[in-house]
Amino acid sequence: MAHGSEPITRGLPLWPGRIAAGLVLLLTLGTLLAVGLRAGSAGRFGVADWAAIRFTLVQAVLSSVLSVAAAIPVARALARRSFPGRRFLIAVMGAPFILPVVVAILGLLAVFGRGGVINDALIWAGLPAISIYGLHGVVLAHVFFNLPLAVRLILQGWATIPAERFRVAASLDMSVWRFLEWPMLRATVPGILLAIFLICLTSFAVALTLGGGPRATTVELAIYQAIRFEFDLGRAALLAGVQFTICAVAAAAAWWIAVPSALGGGLDRVVQRWDTGGSTRFSDACAIGMAALFLLVPLTLVLSRGVTEIAALPNSVWLAAGRSVGVAIFSALLCVVAALALAMLRGSAVAGLAGTLPLAASGLVIGTGLFVVVHPVMDPARLALPVTALVNAALALPFAYRALSPAVEQVEASHGRLADTLGVCGMARVRLVLLPRIRAPLGFSLGLAAALSMGDLGVIALFAGDAEETLPLAMYRLMGAYRMDTAAGAGVLLVLLSFGLFWLFDRGGRHDRV
Template sequence: MALGLALALLALVLALVLAVAWRGTGLALGPADWAAVRFSLVQAGLSALVSTVLAIPVARALARRRFPGRGALITLMGAPFLLPAVVAVLGLLAIFGRSGLLNRGLEALGLPTVSIYGLHGVVLAHVFLNLPLAVRMILQGWLAIPSERLRLAGSLGFGPSEVFRHLEAPMLREVLPGALVVIMVVCLTSFAVVLTLGGGPAATTIELAIYQAVRFDFDLGRAAGLAGVQLAIGGVAALAAWGLYRPTGFGAGLDRRLEVAAPAGWRLWGDGLVLGAVTLFLTLPLLAVLLRGLPGLAELPAQVLPAALRSVLVALVSTVIATALALTLALESARRPRGLIEAAVTLPLATSGLVLGTGLFLLVQPLATPMVLALPVTVLVNTALSLPYLYRVLLPETRALQADYGRLAESLSLSGWSRLRWLVLPRLARPLGFGAGLAAALSMGDLGVIALFAGEGQATLPLVVGQLAGAYRMEAAAAAALLLVTLSFALFWAFDAGGRRAAA
């Protein structure tokens, strides 16, 4: 079944790109297109590398320290990731922009100001958006190290460097490739962030070239060719991550919660510094989003509410489907690793939103009025796009589950529903909650596809935000965006906290 699912997913992605290519003529890419491919690779690679490398000390500090507000900080880690790109950019500009907090501070001190626009700004924004995701993924890994192993390390007199070498490094080896790939691929298709902060045409991505090809040149062949290049990069990255994977072989623990003494001294100060810095980095732009949105909240136009309701419904349906699919795939992958599943599950992320929407439109149009299918199509796309995250979050845990309990479950003939009920769901509650929260929040924010399909009275909340901004109503747009972020965050929190409670 899982293999069939993976094939269906692969078929969906490829069919959409082919549907676009079919309508085009020739797939020739020009030198400007290849420059866009190069820039996309550079910015996505750097963004993924910086996000994951910075996430390691943050995750470690969160894993080994206990302090008031720790739970809140971990939850907050979900917030930047689910900001719509334009909202995130405006939040970052309030801090790092030309008239942002940082530059005003520098001016007050008589220091030269800094510009956020350029490759470094793009990477900064992508780190802001994805660092929290990386932290959560790595933190899962840390929490999955059985406490018995840490206690053993303690009784053997391991210092921090031995603990790192024997326990933490193998764990990172297992978790990092997946985190790197998912972040790199999502940055690869990033559009508004790169364009707005890139500073000019030197920062041209594949996605922008696709926009140009579809909208002004109506050169669908070129658009499909570019989308194909993007897919190929995503596929190679996914297979590379799969090839790099090495199981930790820690074995099962007894799930005992025991306090392992965290190193004191300069390491305590270091952890404090890391956590303080990352908290500032994440909360200041979020605070700016909050402050920008508040003034307009009272005068939100009436149509925001039905749009919000529609978005929540779409998000919930997408989440249920995506979670079920991702769990099936991750369980199968743990039982028998297959490159096909790895690639199939990563490719939707690497698909250009515009090509995805255009392909769906071309496929749907001969069969039905696209408007009628606006919401089902949105659910389908949200499901496909949130699946990769869910899968990445679940995979390390299903692998551990299979290694630790697979044989026991087989010998007990525990299978089907009872295996799910008594083994899988209890042991995976935490990642399932986190993953479902991510999926729900992502589905709230998705905009690319609904824009092509929505008719009168079908707009989702992100679309209304765009409409308000397009009609000069920036304050109302900021308020609607705040509502969107709040709802996304509430959904994320509900699932995530639910999962953590169930796991406790």
């Protein structure tokens, strides 16, 4: 993360990063301030709030540690194996992360729920049924969402180990794990752990729906309650402040643990491995197989249920889908430009801060803050789509930043000195040296940001009138009107579109393995 000394040369332009960082700070802390000021009176804590903070922390720690622990063997296996369908598997395994929450929960229930596949089998075998509801259910769902993200981000880390290093390790008979993989993990995992911890920190619908009762109350729910039910903006601002504080503490811990790797640059050669024989074959097959099963079965069940409804979807849903795609593409471009700008600040503290804060931000507080600022000037409904794109870009920024920053670092490490010698700097350096070498993470970031934006329900719900309805909102409104089947169809359409966007961008960026 925020390690590294100030670059001595000014090879890459710094102004875009500073502008991006400023915007992100305004969107996160600025909106919090706007909500706090509008409140007038300070909020206060109750006993229940402390219980919520405790539960939030416990589930977020468990979820993030389990997600990353499970992701490491999977990423390792994927990094060193090539088999038919590998690319497809990596792409499809990314799907849960971009699923709308309601769809994902229904998918998990189709497997782990009371009438799910597992309980059917248990009952058939005469065994007692299991219940998904409780802390373990919340953690299970969070691992389902975040395991794919962890795998993808760790896989990016593997890609930064130059092919030449593997060659050297093989010829010297050195342990690849000890000298190459462990230092790489030491450098990347704390940041990924932090990101997932923060995603789980602000979880709301998953925690509540699978939590089984009021014990599973998160801080985000308390914020929701304060804003939408009690109109106690002071309390909402206070709770959002708590989330940022936890974020700051966690970020400091991650920064303290992470050690930058010094693997150096390479010649962009295709990686060849010599350490993949024998028993590793079996363990890798297990890791990949189990992850694929865990992630893909719920997804398939949900898709197969709703797919027949797609043809019968009303026009309004298609219109909403079109709007969503537009917002998603715009939001993805915005997000990736900002993330690249931040990454070019090369690990400065302000970039790390701007690349992390949105994770801890409550979408509801950002939305409310923007509303408070915008409303005196103009009708917020007119800004609904641009604001949604902007906020979604900010919320996806940490992921794009995490994917792009190591890649930029890598390119600078390998080609920076040469470029300096040749006097290639400023935007020319970005165009000629940087962009061609980071196509893969760039495509991945664009895809991820677009998909995340497709599924978002938070901000649009606050701003939109009816002419600005997006697909998730349309789906939610269908559920509210008893149209559960049609909603399931809209859900499948949402999944297909999100995934289609992700796949298009991600594939467009790939020119080598990863």
